Amino acid sequence: MTHANDGRNAFPGGADYLIRHATLRQLQLLEAIVRLGSFTRAAEELFLTQPTVSMQIKKLSETLGTPLFRHVGRTVEPTDAGREVYGACREILSTLTDLEVKLSDLKGLKRGRLRLGVVTTAKYVAPEILGAFCKKYPGIEVSLGVTNREHILERLMGHDDDLYVAGQPREVNEQIECIPFAPNPLVVVARIDHPLACERDIPIEALAGESLILREPGSGIRDAVVKCFEQAGLTPRVRMQLGSNEAIKHAIVGGLGISVLSLHSLRLESAGGGLALLDVQGFPIMRRWHLLHWRGRELSLVARTFLDFAIAYEPEIAERLRNAQAAFDQTREMLRGQRSPSA
């Protein structure tokens, strides 16, 4: 039997030839390279070496009888054929994921997988909720992706995870179910020896002269801070930008300035860690996380169960926030006592 192209097929030997010579792994690789824009990042994501990835793509390209990528400077781009194959790959991989969901639903909650994508502020509670969930359902494998708001929304658009925790998307999209979840207050944080640390009801204008440490573009916290300053008619004096809440805390302790962070990220420091909350008018900015998922795509039994589990966990999260806020308030009163002239 030969596999010569009889003229009706776009690649040598037609679909039958493709079924026998291409592998699902090769399609998965192509999908990852186009999505991530790099052979190296695709190799990392799939735990393969770069030569293996290049070799598999070369084989796929030979099977299809057409180049799939071209190099543009230091980056790689799909050819028109590569883009077509990418579209088909996404459909095939999404069908397989749906199949996995259906098959694991048949097994109930004994087995299954949950992929959760959360904004950085939620990383301070998500592992704990996942821990309690896995204790109850030990057969379930979980993965947690943590990144900023912009990238979480990209993951949502790319159907990368089952469920997401983020602020409400600004662009109201009727295809996305958006369930209000726990509160996420944003507070002004300074080093404990900051002169304003013992003050109450500080006007926001008092922040105009402070060096501000801001999160990176794409961060939800950054957007909220910039908006807050804009509404007050102030221009923040940005001393530096940092892509991590933890690094910002260290920068504050290091004397580089003040910042605005989620109270969730300060829970440990509320028990005494060199940081204080400034009682600024208009703060905390009261935000709320939401649990997001696509309406048109049925949630797996595991994801549905996790959703209910997380919602039931909310009072515990809210209680912790109240405790953290109370501890910081107590610190302020203590500082007031220490710094008042009569003390």
Ligand code: PGA
């Ligand atoms: P982020 O978190 O700053 O990491 O994007 C956003 C949020 O809490 O909404």
